[in-house]
Amino acid sequence: MLQGEVDGNGQEKVKTIGKIENAKKGAITFLSNPKYEDFIYSSEASAVIVKKDFQPEKPIQTTLIRVADPYLSFTRLLEEYDKIKSYSKVGVEEPSFVSSNTEVGENIYRGAFSYVGSNVKIGNNVKIYPHAYIGDNVTIGDNCIFYSGAKIYAETIVGNNCIIHSGTVIGSDGFGFAPQEDDTYKKIPQLGNVVIRDNVEIGANTVIDCATIGSTIIEEGVKLDNLVQIAHNVEIGANTVIASQSGISGSTKFGKNCILAGQVGVVGHVEIGNRVTLAAKTGLSKSVKKDGSVKFGYPAMDHKDYLKCHAIFRNLPELRERINELEKKALNLPAE
Amino acid sequence: MLQGEVDGNGQEKVKTIGKIENAKKGAITFLSNPKYEDFIYSSEASAVIVKKDFQPEKPIQTTLIRVADPYLSFTRLLEEYDKIKSYSKVGVEEPSFVSSNTEVGENIYRGAFSYVGSNVKIGNNVKIYPHAYIGDNVTIGDNCIFYSGAKIYAETIVGNNCIIHSGTVIGSDGFGFAPQEDDTYKKIPQLGNVVIRDNVEIGANTVIDCATIGSTIIEEGVKLDNLVQIAHNVEIGANTVIASQSGISGSTKFGKNCILAGQVGVVGHVEIGNRVTLAAKTGLSKSVKKDGSVKFGYPAMDHKDYLKCHAIFRNLPELRERINELEKKALNLPAE
């Protein structure tokens, strides 16, 4: 598979994958960065993928596999290992629950205590882990994984090749309340849904609210990390990546290929262009229509401007001292 | 129901609700804001609610329903639609679990894999979705909804008309540990509970910890968004609204009708008055006893003061330049 040349015991069996610093017997690892070369001489790993022309400076115990690009080969190995691991779950564990009028595709895993509501359509090769909940009228494409305890509210549409991690909630009511004259709030019914396109991955314990009417939309190829908040009627453009604990307020629309670092907050009802980057902890309170913008701080500024201002902020005590000095001189002037 | 006047096919049937921009055949929508008037001429919607005196400027395909206030009528329609949707769940799906000595009211929905512990009291018209967990000795009023995977720890008290969304945890242990001489921490037992009054709605994946002793209290009419953190012994006053990803530290008390925007943090053991507003991402480290205060920034300042300071912060490079100029002049003075 790796199309490498074996140097050592070609019959060596490996059953796991490790890092060169601490791989044990039975593991395969790789050496790409020469900085880590020292580790190979003491490694207990059963096999190490190395560059074709690697010349050990000391004796080596382990089997070497010589390839053109060790990092690339190792990545290919990871992918194969991952496929084997994830293909292992197929079939139905009992008790599980499937309601009436539901169509389920082939080659499915439905874990114990998984729940599938009525009028649900599920494609092929879908894995529904224990305690996952698929509400009524949900549509799911092929090759999706719903990990344990993922909760998909009624009416949600999920595309192909999507992964939803544990505890993530999709389709909960948007946060909409109308203030009343007696100081209470009246719930505004949230009757829309969530639409998730193909190739989307969503981390654990994230929440995506349904639209008030219409759809909250997560476009193709979007990747959301853990503990992210997506409010009602938000639209996230294709291939946008949002890191952990960021939150997007209602009706805001993101373009394609944006990057949001961790703990970012974005106000509601604004529009963001394509390839916009928001640095960690940024608070964005306005639209950013210019493609490729990089924003930072709160309220957000252009990244470079913010850094300049913050550099002066760090030296404010010195700046104030200079003003004190100037005032002394200015006050002394009349006396001169 | 809408007490409107039909203009077009009075027999037209609608089965869903949409937005004027993209409603399809079979949907009903509304036109209130003249800005959206263009959409009505191309709309595929089966019916549109319009103002009594609406005069189309072009030919219209759709059926019109003329009413005094289209937005109000549409809202009433949403509420009716919502009622029909949510009334549909009644009865018990198996397997579900109810322990001994538990009293359950009438007209209940208990989904498959829902769990109700011992000595629990549940009122009428309560919906307990699949995977919801109601611990021992919990008391629940009438007309409550616990969505899939809501977790209610033992001893919690929930009032009437409350909605708890998926993945929300109520009554987990407060974060209390006593530092020991050997640098470890010893758990302080958390023996209190959580009390939730009437008409409270709590979003998805929010956490409310139980009190150390006594109760963490969420007063009547409070609305909490998704991913909110409420620590032990906190009290949230009536009709207070807290947006997503905000966190309140232990023993802090909020008055009535406060508003917290998203990602706000509030320190422990402080008191906040009535009608206090905290802008998004504010960090509040002191009590705010004056009713109606508006705070912003971190450490929080009066909203207007913060905006003034931040306006200067944005121009710090220019301010420093002016100081540089002054210093040049001041240094030149002796030479004059």
Place this chain on the structure above:
Amino acid sequence: MLQGEVDGNGQEKVKTIGKIENAKKGAITFLSNPKYEDFIYSSEASAVIVKKDFQPEKPIQTTLIRVADPYLSFTRLLEEYDKIKSYSKVGVEEPSFVSSNTEVGENIYRGAFSYVGSNVKIGNNVKIYPHAYIGDNVTIGDNCIFYSGAKIYAETIVGNNCIIHSGTVIGSDGFGFAPQEDDTYKKIPQLGNVVIRDNVEIGANTVIDCATIGSTIIEEGVKLDNLVQIAHNVEIGANTVIASQSGISGSTKFGKNCILAGQVGVVGHVEIGNRVTLAAKTGLSKSVKKDGSVKFGYPAMDHKDYLKCHAIFRNLPELRERINELEKKALNLPAE
């Protein structure tokens, strides 16, 4: 147990624990801080623990228990009460699920709808509440508690005496994606695991991702609050405490006995020493190798420096006014 001297009805029975301000009949409470003395004269509590030499100034209804240190005695009482409460759950509720080749110790509680995968090893005195999920190949020590809906992915290792609260996810995929030439992202397989050492407590709805390869490690005695994010390959040193809604990015390593207040964010691939404190909402973007450092703000500065700078920030309008004045004088100078 309290080794106190009873003053009043020695046969009085108490069944709960309360605070002196609002304890009812049937409750025991304590008076330590003289500030609260007034409450004892009106208290309905059945018994109050007081100092040995406490002399009431008014008539008292309640039974007094005189001890050397009321606070210490009360804490001991809390611990005993807690033990009784938590020891009550033993045995198996059905339906629950245990897969093949799994070893389960003695004195276990497995709640209804709990799931234990294949090749799992579980020690003695472990409590697995309803809807908890223990994936394949997981190892768990003695005396652990997994509350309802805790999700432990395959391959995770948990030590002894650990408590995992509801909705917490351990071992979900790290957030790793390689950008492709067509602007999409390709998932980097996450094949490592999470290792949790002894005496760790983790709050509700927290997420700890597995390592890409190797292990994400939570060392002995660590305490994590609710809604915390721990990314792939992070290592948290022994007895470190992390408050709610904080997030640690990938591959960052913390030393021992650090303290992170709420809503802190830490960048990836940095190292933090021992006994480092990060104030609430701090954003740390660099390594902090000096033990005992205290950091604040974003980008983080030394705590004292930040406070000085922020004090000037709050007075920026006044500072600008002084510069305006100086400029007026400077401009007038030539005229003098």
